[in-house]
Amino acid sequence: MKKILFKLLLLVWIAWSLGAGCRLWGMDATQSLSVAIFSGSILATLFFWDFRLGFAFIGTAVLLITKTIDLEHVIEFSSLEVILFLVGMMVIIGLLKDAGVFSLIVRWILHFRNLTGRRFVLLISVVSFLLACSVDEVTSIIFMVAAILEICAYLEVSPVPFVIISVLATNIGSAATVLGNPIGILIASKSGLTFEDFITRAFPLAVVCLAVAVAIVMVWYRRSIRAIDVKIHGAWRSVLVSGPVLASSPRELRVSVGIFLATLVGISLHHRVEIACDLAPNTVLLVVPLIVAGCVMIWKHGHARKYIEKDVEWWTLLFFLLLFVKAGTLKYTGATLFLAEKLMAATAHSPGLLTCVILWTSTIGSSILDNVMLVAALIPVIQGLDVLSVNLGPLWWALLFGGCLGGNITLVGSTANIVALGIMEKEKNIRMTFLSWFGIGLTVGVATTLVAWAALAFLPYYQH
Numbered sequence: 001m002k003k004i005l006f007k008l009l010l011l012v013w014i015a016w017s018l019g020a021g022c023r024l025w026g027m028d029a030t031q032s033l034s035v036a037i038f039s040g041s042i043l044a045t046l047f048f049w050d051f052r053l054g055f056a057f058i059g060t061a062v063l064l065i066t067k068t069i070d071l072e073h074v075i076e077f078s079s080l081e082v083i084l085f086l087v088g089m090m091v092i093i094g095l096l097k098d099a100g101v102f103s104l105i106v107r108w109i110l111h112f113r114n115l116t117g118r119r120f121v122l123l124i125s126v127v128s129f130l131l132a133c134s135v136d137e138v139t140s141i142i143f144m145v146a147a148i149l150e151i152c153a154y155l156e157v158s159p160v161p162f163v164i165i166s167v168l169a170t171n172i173g174s175a176a177t178v179l180g181n182p183i184g185i186l187i188a189s190k191s192g193l194t195f196e197d198f199i200t201r202a203f204p205l206a207v208v209c210l211a212v213a214v215a216i217v218m219v220w221y222r223r224s225i226r227a228i229d230v231k232i233h234g235a236w237r238s239v240l241v242s243g244p245v246l247a248s249s250p251r252e253l254r255v256s257v258g259i260f261l262a263t264l265v266g267i268s269l270h271h272r273v274e275i276a277c278d279l280a281p282n283t284v285l286l287v288v289p290l291i292v293a294g295c296v297m298i299w300k301h302g303h304a305r306k307y308i309e310k311d312v313e314w315w316t317l318l319f320f321l322l323l324f325v326k327a328g329t330l331k332y333t334g335a336t337l338f339l340a341e342k343l344m345a346a347t348a349h350s351p352g353l354l355t356c357v358i359l360w361t362s363t364i365g366s367s368i369l370d371n372v373m374l375v376a377a378l379i380p381v382i383q384g385l386d387v388l389s390v391n392l393g394p395l396w397w398a399l400l401f402g403g404c405l406g407g408n409i410t411l412v413g414s415t416a417n418i419v420a421l422g423i424m425e426k427e428k429n430i431r432m433t434f435l436s437w438f439g440i441g442l443t444v445g446v447a448t449t450l451v452a453w454a455a456l457a458f459l460p461y462y463q464h
Contacts, residue, residue, distance in 0.1 A: 007047045015040030022335070031335040034068050038326045042373055053315060056322035069329045077328025078321045081286050082186050086320075087312050088289025089179065092263055093139055094311030095296050098303065099256035102143040105131070117229035118218065124148060124162060125169040125214050132173030132180045133203070134264070137416040141170050145423045153428075155231040160430060161224040163420055164437065165217050168408050168444050170416045172213060175404035176206035178267070178285075182320065183375040183403045190379050191396045192281050194271035201462060202400060205455050209405065209448040216447060220440050263292045323376050331380035340384030355394045355456050358382070362402025363449045367409035375403045394456045401452040409445035411437045 019036025023029065037059055044055035063069045069077075096102065105127065112123060124144065131140035144166045152159035174180035177198050178188050187193065218225065266288035273284045297304035330336045347353040358378070365374040382395050407414030411421065411434055424430040456462050 011040060011043045011047055014043055027335060027338055030068055031330075031333045031338060033066060034063070034329045034333040034335050037062055037068065038330060038377070041323070041326055042369065042377070045373065046369070053319050053322075056319050056326075060322050060325055063326065063329055069325070069332050073328065073332050074325050077325050077332070079186065079189065079324040079328075080321075081282065082182070082189050082324070083317050083321050085185050085189075085286050085289055086182060086317060088293040089136070090312045091293035091296055091307045092260060092289065093135055094303075094307040095256050095300065096135070096260055097139075097311070098300075099253045101253065101257060101260075102139070104253065105143065105147075115232055117225035117227075117232065120151075120228060120232070121162070121165055121218060121221070121225060122214060124166050125210065125217075128166045128169035129173035129176070129206075129210050132170045132416075133176045133206075134179065136179060137170050137174040137181055137414065138419055140173070141167060141416040141420050142423070144170065145420050149424070149427055152228075155228060157228045157231055158224065159424065159428065160432065160436075161217075161221040162228075163424060164440060165221070167416055167420045168213050168217065168441070169210060171404055171407045171414050172206055172209050172448060174414075174416070175209075175401050176203040181404055182372050184400065186324075186372070186375060186379070187396055187400050188285070189282055190383065191392065193396060195268045195285065196271055199268070201397065205397075205401070205452060208455075209401075209451050212447050212451055213444045216444055217440065220443070259292060259296065263288060266292070320372060320376075323373060327376040327380055330377070331383065336380035337384040337387060339381050340388060343381065344385065344388055344390070351391060351394070352457055354385075354390070355398050356453060358395050359398035359402045359449065359453055359456065362399050363406035363409075363445065366403045366406035367413045367445065371403040371407050371414055375399060394462050397462050398452075398456055401456075402449065405445055405448045405452060408448070409438070409441045410434070411441075413441070413445075 015036045018039045019032045022035045023032040027035070041055055041059040044059075045052040048055065060074070064071070064074070112119075115123075124147075128140060128144050131144065145163055148162045148166060149159050152162060175184070178184045178195050184198065188195075188198070267285060270282070270284035270288065273279070274281060277284075293307075297307060300307070343354070343357070347357055362371075362374060362378060365378075378399055382392060382399065385395065386392055404414075407417065411417055411432065417437075421432055424432070
């Protein structure tokens with residue numbers, strides 16, 4: 001109780017100090033209050049992770065009671081388009097799980113012939129990257145860790161290096177498409193960037209970052225790679241008898257994959273369809289997952305309730321929704337415009353320096369905070385720069401890559417990290433220390449962020 005009370009008092013003191021500091025800095029009372037409540041909510045999430053949704057409810061209520069925001073703008077800033085998109089995609093992912101799509105991927109890895117240590121690292125890196133691009137980082141890492149633990153248990157080698165490699169590739173892959181990370185759809189919905197923009201700009205840069213990361217881990221974990229190489233020779237054929245059993249019939253598997261591919265095609269063409277039909281931006285991006293999810297629940301009506309109740313992460317989605325409201329309050333009160341003006345003054349109105357600041361701020365911040373919280377806080381600041389006639393194009397890419405690549409730096413930098421470590425601890429009783437992750441995480445995080453910075457700074461392709 002003493003520890004909890006101390007954290008609560010520390011939380012209140014820091015939030016009040018930030019609010020008071022903003023008031024002295026030049027913000028008005030309403031702006032300072034919005035900063036204090038937002039920072040208090042973020043700190044409450046860090047100090048009391050298990051109670052984060054409760055604090056999100058309380059923080060939103062305080063904003064309403066103090067008239068810092070009204071009900072109309074609560075609805076406006078809740079980003080329902082993002083929430084509904086994620087609900088639809090989670091239902092579709094639930095179908096893929098039941099059909100055994102991910103089990104099939106694991107079987108494919110287990111049946112890969114002529115495997116060596118280096119090929120194994122390359123294989124799990126590429127598969128982790130592509131899975132994160134196609135579904136989401138959490139679903140991807142759950143199945144990748146299961147496969148890696150099974151393979152390493154058979155070969156009697158430590159799974160830790162290979163799980164870390166998979167997580168690093170997953171976080172990089174989550175920046176490649178709109179689907180890989182909630183911050184992707186959040187940025188797309190607020191910036192007007194399309195699925196095509198992500199494929200043509202984010203995906204190639206993410207591939208380069210993956211290549212850099214793979215080169216680093218090949219050197220960093222060379223001893224572990226040699227150890228698994230020795231185990232593989234002469235022992236790999238017998239592993240072919242193992243592997244997960246498919247959860248459904250081949251026909252159902254094919255139909256489920258077809259549904260998912262149709263969803264991807266619809267999402268990829270959303271911008272062109274919106275232009276042809278004179279629809280508001282991102283309308284089709286939202287509609288496609290909802291239509292497909294609705295059809296899935298009609299087809300699999302016996303599992304429809306399960307998809308909604310079990311496969312949709314309502315706890316996380318409600319937290320995101322209220323977080324978006326609190327971040328939007330900063331914009332509503334004018335606090336983000338104030339910060340944008342100060343940021344412009346600090347960077348001497350230099351677009352290149354501004355991009356660098358956004359990239360490294362989001363990289364360092366996402367290594368400490370949840371990247372969704374960080375991006376939700378920075379989006380209104382970037383939107384505020386639009387009033388000052390700043391080209392926002394490179395800033396959105398800087399925010400995306402900083403938020404995803406920075407997640408590799410620490411144990412708690414992204415949801416994928418936490419999920420992977422939780423599975424290792426539960427299944428194998430393996431606990432990682434901060435420093436055992438930090439060395440490789442910092443090296444890969446900084447190296448890939450430097451690659452992103454060079455591309456954003458020197459390639460005109462990212463300037464619009």
